[in-house]
Amino acid sequence: MNPNTSPLGLTNLGPLAQLRAGRVSERLVRLLAGLWLYGVSNALLMESALGGSPWVVFHQGAALHLPLSLGMVMVLVAVAVLLLWIPLRQMPGLGTVANTLLLGPFTDFNLGMLDAPDSLPMRCIYLAGGVVVCALATALYVGAQLGPGPRDGLMTGFARRTGWSIQRVRTCIEIVVLAMGVVLGGIAGLGTLVFALGVGPITQFFMRYLVLRLEEPAND
Helix, strand or coil: CCCCECCCCCECCCHHHHHHCCCHHHHHHHHHHHHHHHHHHHHHHHHHCCCCCHHHHHHHHHHCCCCCCHHHHHHHHHHHHHHHHHHHCCCCCHHHHHHHHHHHHHHHHHHHHCCCCCCHHHHHHHHHHHHHHHHHHHHHHHHCCCCCCHHHHHHHHHHHHHCCCHHHHHHHHHHHHHHHHHHHCCCCCHHHHHHHHHHHHHHHHHHHHHCCCCCCCCCC
């Protein structure tokens, strides 16, 4: 197997090679649709009030120890995560930039469009929907192969370098991040556990069908 390609066909191309790999219009649509759905997922999980994702718990915990807003903590964490890409030789791209610039506004917009449910059954539906939509969104925008976001780059980088499945890698990352967040004082709930254990297998399922397999350019 090409060491620059994961078992699911995710290639580790440089930014220019990503744009030269063909089907750019289709991949841009998938990228934007995936990021939009990721914003929907964040809104569903937050409005469920049953516990945020492990990364949200980590950001909350870190913010307790820093004289910074939650948003600034998220930016600093994203930069730190990008530094972890270096030993993984994970390549950034247009998708990395789009994730950084668009995910927050998409989340804010969808939060404004969704009303918080009053009943526990509806909150559970929001939670389940948030997990499934997050997995679908991840498969769409990562599968577009225009560069993953900072946190998803860890997932694809480790999967490519270790040969592990997306399911195994993502689940391990979510559990580790959740544990660190709780130690730092972040607030977790039942929904956090459901997200941590469920999003990996569902992402793996969607990845099988939504990764666009590309031919690596001969002259990169």
